[in-house]
Amino acid sequence: MMTAHVNLEGIVLRFGVHENLSSQAWEILLDQLRSEHIPGLYQNGKRSIATPGSSPGIARVTIYFTPNMVTTDQAKDILHHWGFEVHEDAESQSL
Numbered sequence: 001m002m003t004a005h006v007n008l009e010g011i012v013l014r015f016g017v018h019e020n021l022s023s024q025a026w027e028i029l030l031d032q033l034r035s036e037h038i039p040g041l042y043q044n045g046k047r048s049i050a051t052p053g054s055s056p057g058i059a060r061v062t063i064y065f066t067p068n069m070v071t072t073d074q075a076k077d078i079l080h081h082w083g084f085e086v087h088e089d090a091e092s093q094s095l
Contacts, residue, residue, distance in 0.1 A: 004084040006072055010064040013084065017057045021082075032078050034069045 002015040011033075021029065035047040041064065042049060053060040070078065076086045 002082075002084045004076075004079040004086045005089045006076055006079070006086060007089040008065065008072065010062060011075060011079070013059075013061040013063070013079075014053055015059055015084075017059065029078070029082055030063070032070075033063060033075055035063050036066055036068055038064060038066065 002013070002019050005012045005014075030047045037045060037047055047063070049062045051060050051062075052058070065072075065075075069075070072088075076088070079086050
Protein backbone atom coordinates (compact mmCIF):
# COMPACT_ATOMS: atom_id res chain seq x y z
CA MET A 1 0.00 0.00 0.00
CA MET A 2 1.27 3.45 -0.88
CA THR A 3 0.79 5.92 1.98
CA ALA A 4 1.55 9.60 2.39
CA HIS A 5 1.76 11.50 5.67
CA VAL A 6 1.43 15.25 5.25
CA ASN A 7 2.01 18.06 7.74
CA LEU A 8 3.20 21.66 7.54
CA GLU A 9 6.85 20.57 7.28
CA GLY A 10 6.42 18.25 4.36
CA ILE A 11 5.41 14.85 3.07
CA VAL A 12 6.59 11.34 3.93
CA LEU A 13 5.76 8.70 1.33
CA ARG A 14 5.96 4.97 2.12
CA PHE A 15 5.47 2.21 -0.41
CA GLY A 16 6.54 -1.32 -1.22
CA VAL A 17 9.30 -2.09 -3.69
CA HIS A 18 6.76 -3.52 -6.15
CA GLU A 19 4.71 -0.29 -6.00
CA ASN A 20 7.69 1.84 -6.99
CA LEU A 21 7.05 4.56 -9.55
CA SER A 22 9.30 4.83 -12.59
CA SER A 23 11.94 7.57 -12.54
CA GLN A 24 9.91 9.47 -15.16
CA ALA A 25 6.76 9.20 -13.01
CA TRP A 26 8.73 10.46 -9.95
CA GLU A 27 9.86 13.51 -11.88
CA ILE A 28 6.28 14.23 -12.93
CA LEU A 29 5.05 13.83 -9.34
CA LEU A 30 7.81 16.11 -8.00
CA ASP A 31 6.99 18.65 -10.76
CA GLN A 32 3.31 18.59 -9.80
CA LEU A 33 4.22 19.17 -6.15
CA ARG A 34 6.66 21.89 -7.30
CA SER A 35 9.35 20.30 -5.15
CA GLU A 36 12.72 22.00 -5.38
CA HIS A 37 16.28 21.19 -4.43
CA ILE A 38 17.24 22.30 -0.90
CA PRO A 39 21.05 22.71 -0.74
CA GLY A 40 22.63 21.03 2.26
CA LEU A 41 19.57 18.85 2.85
CA TYR A 42 19.03 16.94 -0.38
CA GLN A 43 21.71 15.25 -2.47
CA ASN A 44 23.02 17.51 -5.23
CA GLY A 45 20.30 17.92 -7.84
CA LYS A 46 17.68 15.91 -5.93
CA ARG A 47 14.29 17.18 -4.76
CA SER A 48 13.57 14.56 -2.08
CA ILE A 49 15.30 12.20 0.34
CA ALA A 50 14.88 8.45 -0.22
CA THR A 51 15.77 6.00 2.55
CA PRO A 52 14.93 2.39 3.34
CA GLY A 53 11.69 2.05 5.29
CA SER A 54 11.25 0.44 8.67
CA SER A 55 10.47 -2.97 7.12
CA PRO A 56 12.29 -4.92 4.40
CA GLY A 57 11.01 -4.06 0.94
CA ILE A 58 9.55 -0.70 2.03
CA ALA A 59 10.88 2.62 0.76
CA ARG A 60 10.52 5.98 2.54
CA VAL A 61 10.73 9.29 0.69
CA THR A 62 10.67 12.68 2.42
CA ILE A 63 9.79 15.89 0.59
CA TYR A 64 10.09 19.08 2.63
CA PHE A 65 7.78 22.00 1.87
CA THR A 66 9.34 25.20 0.57
CA PRO A 67 7.60 28.54 -0.09
CA ASN A 68 7.32 27.75 -3.82
CA MET A 69 5.64 24.37 -3.37
CA VAL A 70 1.94 23.65 -3.53
CA THR A 71 -0.18 24.01 -0.38
CA THR A 72 -0.78 21.04 1.91
CA ASP A 73 -4.34 20.70 0.57
CA GLN A 74 -3.10 20.74 -3.03
CA ALA A 75 -0.42 18.17 -2.13
CA LYS A 76 -3.05 15.86 -0.62
CA ASP A 77 -5.15 16.10 -3.80
CA ILE A 78 -2.14 15.37 -6.01
CA LEU A 79 -1.10 12.39 -3.89
CA HIS A 80 -4.66 10.99 -3.92
CA HIS A 81 -4.58 11.23 -7.72
CA TRP A 82 -1.36 9.18 -7.75
CA GLY A 83 -3.00 6.44 -5.63
CA PHE A 84 -1.50 7.28 -2.24
CA GLU A 85 -3.58 6.79 0.91
CA VAL A 86 -3.12 10.23 2.48
CA HIS A 87 -2.98 10.88 6.22
CA GLU A 88 -2.75 14.31 7.76
CA ASP A 89 -0.27 14.33 10.64
CA ALA A 90 -0.39 16.72 13.56
CA GLU A 91 1.41 19.98 12.89
CA SER A 92 3.82 19.41 15.75
CA GLN A 93 4.89 15.98 14.53
CA SER A 94 8.35 16.10 12.99
CA LEU A 95 9.19 14.42 9.73
